[in-house]
Amino acid sequence: MTRIRAxxxxxxxxxxxxxxxxxxxxxxxxxxxxxxxxxxSANPRRVALTEEQARDGELHLAVDGDLVVGVLGVGGATEYVPPAVEPELYVRLLVTRRAYAAKGVGSFLLDHARRLARERGVGLLRVDCFASEDRALVGYYERQGFTATDRFEVTLASGQVWQGQVLAQRLG
Ligand SMILES: CC(C)(COP(=O)(O)OP(=O)(O)OC[C@H]1O[C@@H](n2cnc3c(N)ncnc32)[C@H](O)[C@@H]1OP(=O)(O)O)[C@@H](O)C(=O)NCCC(=O)NCCS
Structure with missing residues (x-):
C-alpha cells in the first residue's frame, strides 16, 4: 500500500x-x-541539490512500508525555462522505482503535486522534461493532463545541447 510522506x-x-x-x-x-x-549519486552538484531540496522540505516520497518507491520534488521553476506570469508550483523532480513501474506511482505523486499547489492557492502546475525525438516523456506528461508549452535548449559542460520541453497544467 503506497502512501506519501515528507x-x-x-x-x-x-x-x-x-x-x-x-x-x-x-x-x-x-x-x-x-x-x-x-x-x-557521483555528481556532486546533484547530491548538493538533493540535500538542499530535502532540507527545504521540497521532497515528497511515495513509500511502500519503509521502501521509497517514488520521489516528487517541487519548488520554483528552473532558471533555463521562461518564467511563469502567475504564481505556480513547479515539478523539479519525478522518479519512480523500476520494480514499481506501471503501478501508477507517478500519477499518485502528480496528484500530490496538484494537492500541494491548491493548498498554496496556486492555479498553475508546470514541469519540464527531456524532449527526445519520439517525445516519450512529453507524451507521458500529456497523458497526465499537461499541455506542452515552451521548448528550450541547455548547452551542457560537455558541449551537448540538451533539448527540453516545458508542460503546464491549469488547476481548477
Ligand atoms: C517518468 C516516471 C516518473 C513515470 O512513472 P510511472 O507513472 O510509474 O510510469 P512508468 O514508469 O510505468 O512509465 C510510463 C511510461 O513512460 C515511459 N517512460 C518513463 N520514463 C521515461 C523516460 N525517461 N524516457 C522515455 N520513456 C519513459 C515508460 O517506459 C512507460 O512507457 P509504456 O507505458 O510504453 O510502458 C518514471 O517512469 C521514471 O522514473 N522514469 C525515469 C526517470 C524520469 O525520466 N523521470 C522524469 C523526469 S522529467
Missing part, C-alpha cells in the same frame, strides 16, 4: 538510489541523452 535529509541516499536506478534503466534502453550514463 522527504527528510536522511532520505537523500534513497532518493539518489532511485535516480541511479533510473539512469541504469535509461542506459539499458539506449536513452543516454536525458541523464547521461553515469550514476547521478
Amino acid at each position: 522527504g527528510r535529509p536522511e532520505d537523500v541516499p534513497a532518493v539518489l538510489e532511485l535516480l541511479d536506478d533510473a539512469v541504469a534503466w535509461l542506459v539499458s534502453l539506449g536513452r543516454t541523452d536525458q541523464w547521461g550514463t553515469r550514476p547521478l
Whole structure:
C-alpha cells in the first residue's frame, strides 16, 4: 500500500538510489541523452541539490512500508525555462522505482503535486522534461493532463545541447 510522506535529509541516499536506478534503466534502453550514463549519486552538484531540496522540505516520497518507491520534488521553476506570469508550483523532480513501474506511482505523486499547489492557492502546475525525438516523456506528461508549452535548449559542460520541453497544467 503506497502512501506519501515528507522527504527528510536522511532520505537523500534513497532518493539518489532511485535516480541511479533510473539512469541504469535509461542506459539499458539506449536513452543516454536525458541523464547521461553515469550514476547521478557521483555528481556532486546533484547530491548538493538533493540535500538542499530535502532540507527545504521540497521532497515528497511515495513509500511502500519503509521502501521509497517514488520521489516528487517541487519548488520554483528552473532558471533555463521562461518564467511563469502567475504564481505556480513547479515539478523539479519525478522518479519512480523500476520494480514499481506501471503501478501508477507517478500519477499518485502528480496528484500530490496538484494537492500541494491548491493548498498554496496556486492555479498553475508546470514541469519540464527531456524532449527526445519520439517525445516519450512529453507524451507521458500529456497523458497526465499537461499541455506542452515552451521548448528550450541547455548547452551542457560537455558541449551537448540538451533539448527540453516545458508542460503546464491549469488547476481548477
Ligand atoms: C517518468 C516516471 C516518473 C513515470 O512513472 P510511472 O507513472 O510509474 O510510469 P512508468 O514508469 O510505468 O512509465 C510510463 C511510461 O513512460 C515511459 N517512460 C518513463 N520514463 C521515461 C523516460 N525517461 N524516457 C522515455 N520513456 C519513459 C515508460 O517506459 C512507460 O512507457 P509504456 O507505458 O510504453 O510502458 C518514471 O517512469 C521514471 O522514473 N522514469 C525515469 C526517470 C524520469 O525520466 N523521470 C522524469 C523526469 S522529467
